Amino acid sequence: MRINGAQAVLESLKQEGVDVIFGYPGGVVLPLYDEIYKMKFPHILVRHEQGAALAADGYARATGEVGVCLSTSGPGCTNLVTGIATAYMDSIPLVCFTGQVATTVIGKDSFQEADICGITTPITKHNFLVKRPEDLLRTIKEAFFIARTGRPGPVVVDIATDVFRAEMEFDYPEDVHLKGYSGIFKGEERAIDAVLDALSKAERPLAFVGGGVTLADEADDLRAVLKKLGIPVCSTLMGLGCVEPDADAYLGMAGMHGSYAANMAITGCDLLLGIGVRFDDRVTGVVKEFAPEAKIVHFDVDAAELNKNVRVDVPVLGDLNWSLPLFIKKLAACDVDFPARFAVWREKTAEMHKTHPFFYQKRDGVIMPQQLIETVTRLMDDDTIFVTDVGQHQMWAAQFCSVSRPRHFLTSGGLGTMGYGLPAAIGAKIGQPKKKVVLFTGDGSILMNCQELATAANYGVDVKIVVVHNHLLGMVAQWQRMFYEHHYSQSQLKGRTDLVKLAEAMGIVGVRIEKPEELETALPKALTRDGATLIDVMVPEDVNVLPMVPGGKRLDEMILEAAK
Amino acid sequence: MRKFLLAILVDNKPGVLTHVAGLISRRAFNIESINAGYTEEESVTRINIVVSVDSERELEQVKHQLSKLIDVVKIVNLTEVENITRELVLIKVRATAEARADLINIVNIFRAKIVDVSKENVVIELTGEESKINAICEVLSEYEIVEIARTGAIALSRGPVPVKQMEEN
Numbered sequence: 001m002r003i004n005g006a007q008a009v010l011e012s013l014k015q016e017g018v019d020v021i022f023g024y025p026g027g028v029v030l031p032l033y034d035e036i037y038k039m040k041f042p043h044i045l046v047r048h049e050q051g052a053a054l055a056a057d058g059y060a061r062a063t064g065e066v067g068v069c070l071s072t073s074g075p076g077c078t079n080l081v082t083g084i085a086t087a088y089m090d091s092i093p094l095v096c097f098t099g100q101v102a103t104t105v106i107g108k109d110s111f112q113e114a115d116i117c118g119i120t121t122p123i124t125k126h127n128f129l130v131k132r133p134e135d136l137l138r139t140i141k142e143a144f145f146i147a148r149t150g151r152p153g154p155v156v157v158d159i160a161t162d163v164f165r166a167e168m169e170f171d172y173p174e175d176v177h178l179k180g181y182s183g184i185f186k187g188e189e190r191a192i193d194a195v196l197d198a199l200s201k202a203e204r205p206l207a208f209v210g211g212g213v214t215l216a217d218e219a220d221d222l223r224a225v226l227k228k229l230g231i232p233v234c235s236t237l238m239g240l241g242c243v244e245p246d247a248d249a250y251l252g253m254a255g256m257h258g259s260y261a262a263n264m265a266i267t268g269c270d271l272l273l274g275i276g277v278r279f280d281d282r283v284t285g286v287v288k289e290f291a292p293e294a295k296i297v298h299f300d301v302d303a304a305e306l307n308k309n310v311r312v313d314v315p316v317l318g319d320l321n322w323s324l325p326l327f328i329k330k331l332a333a334c335d336v337d338f339p340a341r342f343a344v345w346r347e348k349t350a351e352m353h354k355t356h357p358f359f360y361q362k363r364d365g366v367i368m369p370q371q372l373i374e375t376v377t378r379l380m381d382d383d384t385i386f387v388t389d390v391g392q393h394q395m396w397a398a399q400f401c402s403v404s405r406p407r408h409f410l411t412s413g414g415l416g417t418m419g420y421g422l423p424a425a426i427g428a429k430i431g432q433p434k435k436k437v438v439l440f441t442g443d444g445s446i447l448m449n450c451q452e453l454a455t456a457a458n459y460g461v462d463v464k465i466v467v468v469h470n471h472l473l474g475m476v477a478q479w480q481r482m483f484y485e486h487h488y489s490q491s492q493l494k495g496r497t498d499l500v501k502l503a504e505a506m507g508i509v510g511v512r513i514e515k516p517e518e519l520e521t522a523l524p525k526a527l528t529r530d531g532a533t534l535i536d537v538m539v540p541e542d543v544n545v546l547p548m549v550p551g552g553k554r555l556d557e558m559i560l561e562a563a564k
Numbered sequence: 565m566r567k568f569l570l571a572i573l574v575d576n577k578p579g580v581l582t583h584v585a586g587l588i589s590r591r592a593f594n595i596e597s598i599n600a601g602y603t604e605e606e607s608v609t610r611i612n613i614v615v616s617v618d619s620e621r622e623l624e625q626v627k628h629q630l631s632k633l634i635d636v637v638k639i640v641n642l643t644e645v646e647n648i649t650r651e652l653v654l655i656k657v658r659a660t661a662e663a664r665a666d667l668i669n670i671v672n673i674f675r676a677k678i679v680d681v682s683k684e685n686v687v688i689e690l691t692g693e694e695s696k697i698n699a700i701c702e703v704l705s706e707y708e709i710v711e712i713a714r715t716g717a718i719a720l721s722r723g724p725v726p727v728k729q730m731e732e733n
Contacts, residue, residue, distance in 0.1 A: 115581055121586040129578065146634055179575050179607075180637040304628035307621050378604040 005133055006035040006164040009097070012140040013041070015172045015248045018068050020044060020059070020430060021097075022052040026072025027112060029069070029100035031164035044430065044459060049076050051423040053083020054449070056091050059431040062385055064217060066093040066147050067427065072097045074112030077158070082417060084154045085123040090415025091240060092216055093152035094325035095143045103131045103160045116158050121129065125153030133166035135497035138173055145176040149183030152303045153394065156517030172541045173408055184453045186300045187318025192326050194271070195297050196334060202271035202295075203232045204345045205208070208254065211238025212276020212300060219509040221324035222275065223247075228331045230272075230339025232349040234262035236283050237398055239276070240409040245402035249350045252358065255283035256549045257395040263547070263555035265349045266291050274518060275299045278319055280311040280414065285555040299323050302361040309390025311531040356560070357397040360543075367516050369468045369539045371395060375519045376438060376466055379421045379527055385410065385428050385435040387463075389421035389445030393476035397440045426456055431467050436464070443493055450502060456532040457507030464527050465503075465534040471495040478544050482559075503534035513537045565616045565667055567596060568623055569719050571609040571727045573603070575635040583633050593617075593626050595607040597651075597716025608637065608728075611703060612718045615728050631732075647724040652689070652715045653697045654679075658708035659686045667707065674700045 003011070011031060017074070020042045025033045046052045049071040056067030056249075077098035087094045101110045119125045126146050128139045129373050136159070144157040150490050182438040199205060205231070219242045226233055232249035239315060243250050244373050263285075266272065272294040277283070284485040288309055288414050292399070297314040298306055306315040333339075339346075360370040375394050377386075386401050388411040403409040410428055412420040425439040446467055456463055468474075476491040503510030511526045513519070513535060526535045546557035547558040575600055581600060588595055596614040603610045603689065615622045626641050644651075659667055664686075668679045671678055671688055680687035694717060697722065721727065 118582060121582055122590040123578075127579070180633045302628075302632070304625065306628075308625060311621070343676060436709075527638055 001170055002167050004031070004035075004169050005136055005159070005163065005166045005168060005325075006032040007039070008136055008170055008450060009159070009164070009172050010039055012043050012137060012172055013068065015142075015279065016144045016538055017064070018486070021057040021070050022046055022059070022066050022427065023070030024049050024052055024072070024076060025114050026076045026099065026532055028073045028101055028161035029070065029164075031161065031349070032070070037407065041456045042456065043121065044426075046423065047454050048449065050081035051449055051455065052081050052095060053080040054086065054417070054420055054423035055427030055430070055452075056096070056239070057083060057087045058086070058387065058410055058427030060092050060094060060427075061424070062405065062407055062428035063431040065431070066095055066144055067302065068095050068097070069100070070097045070166060073101055074111065074114045075111070076113050077116040081119060081123070081189070082419075084120055085411050086157065086415045086417045087154040088123045088125070090211060091152050092154065092385065093147040094154035094295070095298065096146050096156045098156060099164075100129065100157045100158045100160045101270070102162045104162075106131070106160065106372075115157060120156045123154070124156050125151075126503055127156035128158065130157065130159045130163055133163050133168050134162055136168065137171065140462070141173045141562060146181065146185060149338075152183050158207065167318070167407070176277070185317075185319040186322045187316060189326065191314070191316040194329055195316060196330055197312065198271055198295055198297060198314050198506075199338070200336065204269045205229070205271040205273060205342060206265050206269035206294075206349075207231055207233040207238070207273045207275065207276055209233060209235040209239040209242050209275045210277030213239060213242045214276075216275075216320040218320040218324050219406040221320075221328060224328050225331065228328070229342070230328070230346060231342050232265055232346050234265060235260070236277050236280070237411060238413045240398060241403040241406045244404045246531065247287075249314060249346045251349055251353050253398050254555070256285070257545050258283070258549075258555075259353060259358060259399075260547055260558065260560065261353035262351055262550065264352055265557055267293075267554070267556040271295050271297065273297045275324075278305050281309070284309065285549045285557075286552055289554040301549060310455050357425070363540070365516065366540050367513070367519060367541055368536060369470070370396050370400050371516070372466070372468060372519065372537050372539065373440060375523060376527065377401045377526050381437060384408065385432060387411070387421050387428055387437060387439045388426040389441040390416045390418045390444060391440070391442050392470075392478060392543075392545050393440050393442045393445075393468035395422065395475075396468070420446045421445055422449050422452045422456075422463075422465065426452060426461050429463050430459075431459050437462070438464045438466060440466050440468060442474060443467055443471065443495070443497070443499065444473045446499065453503060453506035453508055453534070461472045461532055462530065463532050465532070467499055467534065467536045468539055469499070469536055470539050472541050475545070477541070481544070482548075483550070487507055499534060499536040508532040508534060508535045510536060565618060566596075567616045568614065568641055569614050569647070569649060569717055570627065570630075571640040571642050571719065572613065572630060572636060574609050574611055575637060575727060576607050576609045577635055578595075580635040581611070583706060585632065585634060587629055587633060588613075591625070599716045610727075612716070613618055613647050614717050615671055618678055627732075632681065634700055638728060639732060640727045641722060641733050642719045642727075644733050647719045647731070648722060649717050649719040650691055650692055651694055651697050651717045653693050653701070654713045655688045655690075655701065655704060656685050656710040656712075657688060658684060660684070663707055670700070670703055676700060
């Protein structure tokens, strides 16, 4: 059967199991949009291409499938860039299709021409420019394969518009043959033996888990390992949900705004088992002083992560789908009673977390942001997907949302993209329609992609948007308060924007909450009503996210309480 | 700072040089030279880079990050094996009548060649290791050098085993 390139793209997407595209049309992709129309291919029209990339990202994080977005050439694809970089930093599988001007005019500074492959080279796992119809199907096959295997990541497929019109035979390849990439990351068994050996010599081991566990869908195996070892565990921001919050000796999030116990345990442990983490500067504090007494074990799929930021003593290179099951097998064969051996240390760390939990002081007559997040979490069921934007509310959500499942806490960790939340929440809800989706955002972040309120309204996407409204760019203001002598340079939003009216103008319901007593009346009502709802909650301006490890300090030098 | 010569075999696809060069700049690696050319296999391009690094760990990072590129088939650190390294330089020097004899002398001492002569200039070609190239440039700096073009180093291992059959090291 001969079909045109545009049809071939959509048929390829069906072969890859894609059930929705997030996109925005424009000149050079019109042939593709015509086939979307004729084939009735499921497509969500966003209101800005950045929304398309971020919605595809939210979809991918919530489902574990590859997210797909589509834009036209030039400004269409440059608008995707922030979304692509967000996915790249957190290793999220995306395939981003972009239209390119016709092959005859590439390189001539044509109307709406941009070299998106050149632009996205540093922020993609790989990218392709398709200029020949005969390369189209193989390229799409490779793009999905690269995006989802190994350490996942975004792939850009830039297609010249004449390729959409070219006639071709639809013969979708079964296999991928890439000389330099097999997609298989199996390590060496003796690496696991080295871990067991290190454990047998350790007295104060600590597990430190991250987003790699979620990406590999390995949380169950991780929990089995932890149970068998009986060692304390802390998490990175990206790892939240991999360990049940009420698990024995779970110390919560580590790092700049991590828990006292997690940071003290890192500083005091003599063996650190890093699993699917990348020792980002927000989690290590001053890197030379990170885990100063510990041998470091590092499980990772990416060889370039080993020894990148911290020196690793026992590297376990390979897919966690390989290493964790093998680790479990070897632990089962091992007759050491690890939980008994590490009981004293485990109880000591658990006690630290009990005496120094994440903490805030309630105030009369106002809603504290942490109180809001705690209340929302309590009102929602365990299967709720929480999405955050970026800033203070993000850290409070990380501290006070007790997320018990992987893929249920979606946040822009690496890039820290303000404006991530709303489109990602929409993508997550579309990917997981049966689950409830709650977005925590701020009055700064929400306005960065508030055009997507229209998308939520038009498609009836039932997301609950909780705005932690403090009239400030809270995290900027916190740094200015703590380190810049209260010079609130350009961080005050002045608060003239009526977010409830904005929600209504965009076609969704808006509710404002100002008094603490409304947390038990208006809040549950808003959270349980049908349809997208923006809940604008007023909180005080002067609250800091604590604990905090200031830049350039060691993890054990955290500030625990606000200065009087 | 130590220098290492890496031979990188890449899939000969559009954009592959951008990917390699882009990665080097993004990760802030120091490179002394880079060059690329066809090989005995039509689908494979060989990129030779000389990197200067502070530590083994940094060298490992360079190799691992480059290995991650989808189009990179193989990387071998040729500095770690017996090898032959060569660089080619072309130097255009102002050759006045009184300087010409001296220049010819220098060319002979270095076993270089004069490949072009005009009334005012000669173009000297020399192949050799970097130290030899540096030495002739140094000597010629006594004269008026008009311009220099250097290829950067390329290398092959000694013995029968080609890079494509070597273990990555």
